[in-house]
Amino acid sequence: MPRPGFVLDVDRSTPPILFWRGENFSLEKLPAGRSRVIYPPEPLPAIDDVDGAIRHALLNPIDQDPLPSQLFPGMRLTIAFDDVSLPLPKMQRPDIRQRVIEAVLDLAAEAGVDDVHIIAALALHRRMTEAELRHAVGDRVYDAFAPRGYLYQHDAEDPAKLEFLGTTPQGEEVEINKRAAESDLLVYVNINLVAMDGGWKSTATGLASYRSLRHHHNPDTMTHSRSFMDQHRSELHKSNWRMGKVLLDSGVKVFQVETTLNTDTFPKPFDFLSKREWEWTARDRMTFLATTKALNRTPHRLARDIFHSIEAPHQMTSVQAGEVEAVHRITTEHVYKQQLVEVKGQTDILTMGIPYISPYNVHSILNPILVQVMAMGYYFNMYRGMPLVREGGVIIMTHPCRPEFNPVHHPSYIDFFEQVLADTTDPHVMSKKWEKQYAEDEWYRHLYRTGYAYHGVHPFYMWYWGTHGMQHCSRVIVVGGDQKTVRRLGFVPASTMDDALEIASDVVGRTPTITHLHTPPLMVADVSL
Amino acid sequence: MRALKISRKPAKFAVARLVSPISASGAAKYGPLDLVNESAPALPTGEGWHRITPRLTGICGSDLSLVEGHASTYFDDWVSFPFVPGHEVVADCDDGRRVVLEPVLGHAARGLALPFDGAAPGDGDNYAHLVGGCLEPGIQTGFCSSTGGGWSTELIAHESQLHAIPDDMSDECAVLVEPAAGGIHAALATWPAVQAALDRGETPVVAVLGAGTMGLCAVAGLRAFAPGVRIVVGARYPHQQALARAFGADVAVPSDELSRAVRREVGCHVVGDHLSGGSHATIDAVGDSSSIAASIKFTRPRGRVVLLGMPAEVTVDLTGLWHRETQLVGAYTYGTETLADGSRRHTFDLAIELARTAQLDRLLSATYRLDEYEQAIAHAAAAGRRGAVKIAFDLRPPHQETR
Numbered sequence: 001m002p003r004p005g006f007v008l009d010v011d012r013s014t015p016p017i018l019f020w021r022g023e024n025f026s027l028e029k030l031p032a033g034r035s036r037v038i039y040p041p042e043p044l045p046a047i048d049d050v051d052g053a054i055r056h057a058l059l060n061p062i063d064q065d066p067l068p069s070q071l072f073p074g075m076r077l078t079i080a081f082d083d084v085s086l087p088l089p090k091m092q093r094p095d096i097r098q099r100v101i102e103a104v105l106d107l108a109a110e111a112g113v114d115d116v117h118i119i120a121a122l123a124l125h126r127r128m129t130e131a132e133l134r135h136a137v138g139d140r141v142y143d144a145f146a147p148r149g150y151l152y153q154h155d156a157e158d159p160a161k162l163e164f165l166g167t168t169p170q171g172e173e174v175e176i177n178k179r180a181a182e183s184d185l186l187v188y189v190n191i192n193l194v195a196m197d198g199g200w201k202s203t204a205t206g207l208a209s210y211r212s213l214r215h216h217h218n219p220d221t222m223t224h225s226r227s228f229m230d231q232h233r234s235e236l237h238k239s240n241w242r243m244g245k246v247l248l249d250s251g252v253k254v255f256q257v258e259t260t261l262n263t264d265t266f267p268k269p270f271d272f273l274s275k276r277e278w279e280w281t282a283r284d285r286m287t288f289l290a291t292t293k294a295l296n297r298t299p300h301r302l303a304r305d306i307f308h309s310i311e312a313p314h315q316m317t318s319v320q321a322g323e324v325e326a327v328h329r330i331t332t333e334h335v336y337k338q339q340l341v342e343v344k345g346q347t348d349i350l351t352m353g354i355p356y357i358s359p360y361n362v363h364s365i366l367n368p369i370l371v372q373v374m375a376m377g378y379y380f381n382m383y384r385g386m387p388l389v390r391e392g393g394v395i396i397m398t399h400p401c402r403p404e405f406n407p408v409h410h411p412s413y414i415d416f417f418e419q420v421l422a423d424t425t426d427p428h429v430m431s432k433k434w435e436k437q438y439a440e441d442e443w444y445r446h447l448y449r450t451g452y453a454y455h456g457v458h459p460f461y462m463w464y465w466g467t468h469g470m471q472h473c474s475r476v477i478v479v480g481g482d483q484k485t486v487r488r489l490g491f492v493p494a495s496t497m498d499d500a501l502e503i504a505s506d507v508v509g510r511t512p513t514i515t516h517l518h519t520p521p522l523m524v525a526d527v528s529l
Numbered sequence: 530m531r532a533l534k535i536s537r538k539p540a541k542f543a544v545a546r547l548v549s550p551i552s553a554s555g556a557a558k559y560g561p562l563d564l565v566n567e568s569a570p571a572l573p574t575g576e577g578w579h580r581i582t583p584r585l586t587g588i589c590g591s592d593l594s595l596v597e598g599h600a601s602t603y604f605d606d607w608v609s610f611p612f613v614p615g616h617e618v619v620a621d622c623d624d625g626r627r628v629v630l631e632p633v634l635g636h637a638a639r640g641l642a643l644p645f646d647g648a649a650p651g652d653g654d655n656y657a658h659l660v661g662g663c664l665e666p667g668i669q670t671g672f673c674s675s676t677g678g679g680w681s682t683e684l685i686a687h688e689s690q691l692h693a694i695p696d697d698m699s700d701e702c703a704v705l706v707e708p709a710a711g712g713i714h715a716a717l718a719t720w721p722a723v724q725a726a727l728d729r730g731e732t733p734v735v736a737v738l739g740a741g742t743m744g745l746c747a748v749a750g751l752r753a754f755a756p757g758v759r760i761v762v763g764a765r766y767p768h769q770q771a772l773a774r775a776f777g778a779d780v781a782v783p784s785d786e787l788s789r790a791v792r793r794e795v796g797c798h799v800v801g802d803h804l805s806g807g808s809h810a811t812i813d814a815v816g817d818s819s820s821i822a823a824s825i826k827f828t829r830p831r832g833r834v835v836l837l838g839m840p841a842e843v844t845v846d847l848t849g850l851w852h853r854e855t856q857l858v859g860a861y862t863y864g865t866e867t868l869a870d871g872s873r874r875h876t877f878d879l880a881i882e883l884a885r886t887a888q889l890d891r892l893l894s895a896t897y898r899l900d901e902y903e904q905a906i907a908h909a910a911a912a913g914r915r916g917a918v919k920i921a922f923d924l925r926p927p928h929q930e931t932r
Contacts, residue, residue: 411799414789415789415793418782418786418789418790419782419790419793437793441793441796442796442797442798443792443796443797443798443799443805446798
């Protein structure tokens with residue numbers, strides 16, 4: 001049996017703890033007697049017969065008729081799937097999306113359905129490359145559909161391919177992909193890596209336009225989402241669920257297929273990254289030493305390429321299909337089962353090591369804005385109940401935070417960094433003053449639609465993602481980061497962890513409690529008093 | 530009189546050129562510049578000549594390029610050796626006035642007919658007069674062996690070159706009048722492109738690359754005399770960016786971010802390393818290969834690049850200029866300007882106004898005595914790095930320094 005998550009109270013015998021630092025790591029000694037480390041649960045066992053489980057889910061859906069009975073000749077069937085942002089790292093082939101899509105296509109073929117479109121649900125993310133599409137859906141599906149134009153990517157900026165469906169009682173406009181909206185059936189193929197994913201967020205976000213997304217991707221919504229990993233306390237999710245009702249009321253028929261993965265994140269020889277430090281073998285120690293020494297001498301670009309080539313040995317732990325909300329309830333239980341760790345009480349200082357990857361820099365650079373979203377948007381929000389760090393507490397992260405950007409993937413991020421952050425770090429101010437200019441910039445629009453660029457407004461969304469965290473904490477310290485860049489983010493640079501703790505003492509005193517979130521692998525802290 | 534003098538000594542120019550990348554003070558020490566004691570220049574026979582005694586004289590980029598041996602050979606035939614540099618001059622005139630010097634040695638100074646009634650020294654489309662008349666060749670005071678120059682305790686100037694300054698204007702402000710005039714002239718040289726944008730109902734965007742003294746004066750000139758323009762400045766150093774904003778720039782960014790800043794202003798695309806559109810006009814206040822190339826890249830097709838910084842030999846791929854039908858125009862000194870409302874004014878009159886309203890004395894960072902010229906040259910050569918803008922020689926007797 002895999003062991004559940006674990007909260008280690010640090011004492012004098014506790015070895016130094018592993019902290020990610022982008023494309024490298026360090027070992028940090030945390031103060032004994034007042035520090036604790038939260039370790040994620042070990043990976044749950046995988047389903048043995050993945051294809052059988054998928055077929056069973058399609059034939060025995062929840063609160064909906066079996067998929068074959070919803071398929072008929074002459075119908076328009078659209079299959080949408082989560083994009084390159086999931087899972088992290090990308091999973092070893094075959095990707096779970098490929099297996100679900102192939103199963104759906106088999107049933108469609110048996111039913112004589114020949115009008116099938118397959119759409120990558122990008123929202124405002126960058127388009128996927130052919131290699132990434134092939135990895136997600138498999139060569140067989142790609143070769144059968146892409147050359148004939150039936151496998152393509154959602155374009156949130158093509159008015160001819162968007163359909164306005166109405167507004168929610170709160171006035172939120174709902175506009176999604178026209179083909180998906182007009183299909184007789186929309187099958188959505190999801191990977192639920194964290195509790196935030198899935199449900200109505202799949203369609204109401206993944207297939208939406210900027211016009212629609214701006215209603216929930218904004219500072220007010222983010223401020224009132226506590227947390228993103230707790231759907232019932234997340235205004236982001238409530239908005240998506242309201243939009244889901246508009247979809248249903250306007251006749252969009254969705255057959256939701258949701259999958260969960262275990263947290264088997266790193267293959268050998270990087271599997272030591274998932275272990276608890278006191279359980280490291282001599283070989284693990286040697287690997288750590290050799291890896292860090294080598295990475296210290298490796299050019300950043302090469303180190304990045306090495307890490308992004310990692311394919312995770314994730315395995316599927318559940319698959320369920322049918323009515324969106326009913327399916328998602330079960331999915332969320334599976335995610336929590338894998339990721340939830342009970343934690344008693346909040347902490348004065350929350351520490352975190354920021355790794356090389358986020359949902360928004362697959363095969364790319366974790367630029368400073370994405371460092372911010374990883375810390376304040378994701379890791380801070382990895383809680384249920386109450387934040388791990390107390391209100392007015394301090395977050396200390398480790399990351400080199402270099403002022404490096406991928407100009408192909410993140411062109412508007414560069415301008416955001418140069419122009420917007422030079423003006424303000426306040427999400428509310430920037431949303432009013434700058435967002436529209438970036439959202440409507442013709443060049444960004446062009447690059448999003450024809451290249452591999454995130455939408456012009458995307459860096460704003462990334463910044464908004466951290467709104468709650470930034471309001472909640474009184475100081476954010478980056479250890480080992482480029483000082484000028486860290487200051488541009490509104491954070492405080494520190495050279496070492498000791499320096500960071502010294503800087504934090506201005507706010508939390510000289511004997512603060514410290515909690516380290518030992519992730520990845522992913523986890524959610526279930527915090528209670 | 531005491532003066533810093535430059536003689537035609539090719540070996541010393543070569544030494545200066547070799548030494549200057551390592552040490553600007555070394556270039557001053559071992560190059561063509563000498564501190565001498567000698568008689569003041571004789572007054573020419575014509576009317577209107579005065580003896581003036583400098584109070585403050587600025588060190589200009591063109592002076593530095595001479596001292597460092599980098600000046601173009603173009604000037605060989607337009608100057609006369611030996612000469613005393615220094616053309617940014619506020620001085621006491623022998624008739625009791627406190628004056629600033631308009632250094633161009635124009636028709637009137639040389640005893641020649643004006644090209645038109647009321648012409649300023651810089652006016653006229655035939656430069657023959659610059660090497661003729663009653664003076665040795667020289668485009669300006671500070672490059673002419675007949676007149677002396679501002680890096681001395683005495684020189685001569687023609688009435689046509691002198692502008693009385695108000696009593697309440699400090700010497701520190703007045704010494705910036707000449708560069709201000711140059712900045713205004715460049716700012717107004719953008720006007721055809723700015724006017725065309727206004728005629729199309731667009732908000733004209735003018736980029737300024739470089740924010741040393743001339744770039745900053747151009748910014749102040751644009752803000753004062755080019756109504757309605759958005760000014761985007763690329764400045765290498767933070768203090769230059771702050772001054773650019775203080776003088777009216779809407780956006781001031783590090784120089785290497787200027788192209789992106791211009792794109793953000795106009796909302797165009799990027800194609801390769803060129804903007805698809807760009808600023809309506811650009812003032813290049815640097816004047817080297819990379820700045821000219823950059824200016825062409827972010828100035829819109831059929832836009833105008835005004836070359837304010839004095840270039841020497843440059844290597845630039847002009848394919849973009851050809852394809853984009855970019856106008857590349859020089860902006861040398863000043864003369865008679867046509868303003869936005871159609872009125873015509875002498876640039877120096879505008880500059881005296883601007884020096885006061887824009888408080889240009891903020892640009893004067895440090896002054897040195899004449900015998901401290903090596904330190905002064907070193908400071909001027911590293912002004913940006915050292916957080917400074919304009920360095921000047923202080924030639925006033927000690928008790929007059931506060932005026």
